[in-house]
Amino acid sequence: MVCFCFLVDQKSVVRRSKPVAGTCSRCRHGALVADMQTATRFCYIPFYWKSWKAIVCSFCGSILKSYNT
Ligand SMILES: [Zn+2]
Secondary structure, eight states, X not given: OOOOOOOEEEEEEEEEEEEEEEEOTTTOOEEEEEEEEEEEEETTEXXXXXXXXXXXXXXXXXXXXXXXX
């Protein structure tokens, strides 16, 4: 039996964050500026890493604004 393994996914993690002026448009909690890192994985093995900055909500985690670096 042949096992097809075309499982590509992306996983984002927050490397560091600090409070920034601004509030979340959804829940009105404070915003954070975060250094994000996204790993693109193939069969759960990361093969590509991308670092980027984003303004995220400290409470619900929604991304309010993102910057490509
Ligand atoms: Zn929020």
